[in-house]
Amino acid sequence: MNWLSFAFMQRALLAGLMVGMICPVMGSFLVLRNMTLIADTLSHVALAGVAVALLIGVYPLWGALAATVMAAFFVEKLRRSQELGGDLAIGVVLSGGLAVGAILLSLRNLNSLDLFGFLFGNILAVTKLDLILIWLLGGIVVAVVWLLYKPLLAVTFDEEAALARGLPVAKLNGVLMFLAALTVALAMRMVGVLLISSLMVLPVAVGLRIGGSFRSFLISATAAGVISSLAGLFLAATLNLAPGGSIVLVSLGLLGLASLKKKQKG
């Protein structure tokens, strides 16, 4: 446990705690609305945001935040339009984000270690400013979901009926996309852009196997996210592995256990 005395590890664990919490919370709403690909799309766009930030010499997280928030609203606008609906809109933005990111990163001549960190996560990459932003913005994500719990549940369950009931569905969708964008940008440093969606999906799959109500589903998915995140970081630190991969493997292990438990229950 000697590594716990290192400041970078303490920062990584604290960041992992919040990221492990907000990824499944947002993932729950996206998975149940069949919008899982949104997480992948936003993470690919985050890479483009990081590339722009590095090129112009701005703090990378600002670039990721700006890119994901803009992409989230763009996807939502395309999704609502008659011309490009649903998956096609998401696919267009995903491809564009990745292409822009790849070209800009090649211009920056990033070394392979830095690139690996952005793609698969890097414990050393969590700075003090990262940690402050992760807890501040992550706290906003948790607080907004807490406050809008019932309307978000209603819109996720049945959008048309919610609209007929007078809920501000377009605004709630906008809020959901904004929070998803924040979550992806914040999780990027920990898990890497290629594995963010796994942390938003796998704990949700655990929750779906354990939860006996929406509340318990959300709590178990969040718990699975936090356990995956902390245990994955522990594995990464002790075995010198990529944190993103370790976190996702722990998530898969939890999913296997949850599936086994469900099978035993019949």
Add this chain to the structure above:
Amino acid sequence: MTAIEVLDLSFAYGEKTILDNISFTIAEGEYVAILGPNGSGKSTLLRLMLGLLEPQKGTILLFGQEQAGFKNKNWIGYLPQKANSFDQRFPATVMEVVGMYGGTEEEHQWALQQVGLEERRHDLIGKLSGGQQQRALIARALCGKPRLLILDEPTASLDPNTQHDLYQLLGELHSTLNLSIVLVSHDLAAVAREVERVICLNGGLFFHGKKDDFFAQEEFARLYSHPVSWIRHRREALS
């Protein structure tokens, strides 16, 4: 009081006119079916009434107020077609579904009692049968103390016994709560048995009036452009 007043309403999808200058009224406390072949504009009319679509011409008044400015949305309970309504693996209990638009726990309990689901309140909605899921959605609508219930093909994909039970429930809610009910249906036998008035669409307003007049004149056969046979089910044969 008039629950719904439709005045000179027209709506088209692109060049295709679906509803052409139709007008009718539905009084508060009436039980009305909207009939018509596929593509005749039934669901479009419901969506216009609910404010999910905007009329291109004409006006819809709900309880005397224009639909666009209608504030008392809880007065209207809506059940979309169940098949498109929600994901069956959705991890919410019946109680959570019933309470998702707000209301007190007493109101939720009362609504569940009305539909006979109080024993299943802690079960996941996806574990319920199709008919029970519809009942749960009706309970959710009842929580807002609605004056009008709008249902889009509520019995589609239900077996005959479950259909009968659901219509019986709607009949009870209609009489005990003086609830106005507007439902879209293809089930002519159930319409003939349950409702008071019929609105038939086929491009425009094909028929609007008492159900007995509609069925007595066999207007319905012309509506579907070919002879249609229908059977009046006897309740005792289904129960």
